[in-house]
Amino acid sequence: MVLKVFFIIFLWSSFVYAGPVCKYKLNDFKAQIDYAKKNHLSQKVKKLEKTMSDFQKTCKDSDILAEINQNIQITQKNLQQARTNFNNAQIEGNAHQIRQTSIQLKIANLEYIAAKQELLRMKDLLKTQRQ
16 A cells, blocks of 8 residues: 555656756746736736646656757758858848848857757756756
């Protein structure tokens, strides 16, 4: 009997436990919900609460890290494409096109940096949890 109780508690705790990355993301959801409540955005509150509930049921730190790594690859490809477009615009010498591709290059670079920073933030959360 004691073994059954222990097993049930173990199963329950394994479903309830969220890793540090999931907890961070859930806290972000809660902050967004609080903001929406303060600004009387009831439709947004309902949508966020539903999304958070679904997220909480399936959240795994490893899945989030995989998504972040995938996002890094995508932003890196976008950055490479933006560099190519900028270089081509410089070769053509069209001032307007150079300006436009320069802006796109800056945006792509910032998106890539943000993706890398998010990965570092999540890895730091995992490190602090292990210590």
